[in-house]
Amino acid sequence: MTDVEAIRSGDRRALARAITLIESTRAADQERAEALLADLGPTGEGSWRIGISGAPGVGKSTFIEAFGLHALAQGRKVAVLAVDPSSTLTGGSILGDKTRMEHLSRDSRAFIRPSPSGGELGGVARRTREIIALVEAAGFDLVIVETVGVGQSETAVAAMTDIFLLLLAPGAGDSLQGVKRGIMELADLILVNKADGPLADAARHVVSDHRAAMSLMRPHEKFWTPRVEACSALTGAGIDTVWAAIGDYMAAAGEDGIAAKRRHQGAAALRDEVARLAIARLRDDPARRDLLARLEQDVASGATPLRQAARDLLDG
Numbered sequence: 001m002t003d004v005e006a007i008r009s010g011d012r013r014a015l016a017r018a019i020t021l022i023e024s025t026r027a028a029d030q031e032r033a034e035a036l037l038a039d040l041g042p043t044g045e046g047s048w049r050i051g052i053s054g055a056p057g058v059g060k061s062t063f064i065e066a067f068g069l070h071a072l073a074q075g076r077k078v079a080v081l082a083v084d085p086s087s088t089l090t091g092g093s094i095l096g097d098k099t100r101m102e103h104l105s106r107d108s109r110a111f112i113r114p115s116p117s118g119g120e121l122g123g124v125a126r127r128t129r130e131i132i133a134l135v136e137a138a139g140f141d142l143v144i145v146e147t148v149g150v151g152q153s154e155t156a157v158a159a160m161t162d163i164f165l166l167l168l169a170p171g172a173g174d175s176l177q178g179v180k181r182g183i184m185e186l187a188d189l190i191l192v193n194k195a196d197g198p199l200a201d202a203a204r205h206v207v208s209d210h211r212a213a214m215s216l217m218r219p220h221e222k223f224w225t226p227r228v229e230a231c232s233a234l235t236g237a238g239i240d241t242v243w244a245a246i247g248d249y250m251a252a253a254g255e256d257g258i259a260a261k262r263r264h265q266g267a268a269a270l271r272d273e274v275a276r277l278a279i280a281r282l283r284d285d286p287a288r289r290d291l292l293a294r295l296e297q298d299v300a301s302g303a304t305p306l307r308q309a310a311r312d313l314l315d316g
């Protein structure tokens with residue numbers, strides 16, 4: 001059996017091995033990873049790719065446990081991945097959290113993978129896109145990509161998923177001012193978690209504040225007006241509403257809408273990868289590495305205009 005056949009047959013160890021290959025920085029591993037991805041072909045027909053972001057402590061892990069179990073009950077197979085470029089510092093956002101995903105992580109119909117260890121965001125994002133394809137090939141048809149809100153990682157996750165969820169919770173840092181407007185604009189669904197017990201009232205206020213704020217924003221999908229819902233990952237209240245809202249979104253987009261969105265995302269990822277490759281080649285080329293260093297100084301000092309410097313580097 002080839003590696004790809006093993007992955008398609010649902011062999012979890014083959015899947016884990018392939019992911020390790022993709023995450024490896026060794027040249028020989030990267031060659032094998034590329035060959036494997038070339039064999040993989042298209043994946044993800046009928047899958048749901050869901051991005052989730054939110055500040056530390058809002059309840060992402062607890063939510064993924066509750067939501068993931070709900071998805072299993074609906075007959076889905078759930079894969080959970082993470083984009084966390086800071087994970088060399090934090091030790092990975094999911095790994096330490098697997099305790100909060102106790103039931104999900106023990107279920108044979110679920111697959112949880114901590115984030116690849118650090119590196120620049122572009123590289124982490126590319127590997128995560130590749131890992132999405134792998135888990136889909138292995139039969140997981142609901143892929144959750146979690147990110148802790150650091151820098152541009154929300155944008156990267158929104159650019160590789162079908163729908164982007166922003167999790168909030170009542171309390172510190174969750175006022176309207178607390179969430180960057182740019183991230184709210186990415187959200188297809190804002191979830192106010194911890195809508196339970198003594199926090200229920202505060203959660204209702206956060207919901208109405210954000211409904212008002214979202215109504216002023218221009219929708220970013222033609223087929224969808226972003227929604228704001230309350231839920232409790234702890235009690236499970238509202239998880240069915242979240243499930244229904246995501247279903248509504250996917251239905252509104254339709255198969256063609258999702259396919260078009262993924263095509264655009266793939267094209268953008270290609271452009272990103274070309275830019276990364278061009279820079280990497282400049283750095284690897286001894287002659288142009290020196291030119292790069294010199295031009296970086298010249299641009300900083302104003303001696304050479306930016307666009308001319310860029311042309312000189314690419315043409316040189």
Ligand SMILES: Nc1nc2c(ncn2[C@@H]2O[C@H](COP(=O)(O)OP(=O)(O)O)[C@@H](O)[C@H]2O)c(=O)[nH]1
Nearest residue numbers: 055056057058059060061062193194232233234
């Ligand atoms: N009251 C309440 N607490 C919650 C809820 N969801 C998560 N928590 C608690 O919030 C804390 C942070 O949760 P966690 O899932 O680790 O958040 P993360 O950092 O976003 O992954 C933990 O103590 C959870 O038990 C909820 O719906 N209601």
Ligand SMILES: [Mg+2]
Nearest residue numbers: 060061093097
């Ligand atoms: Mg967590």
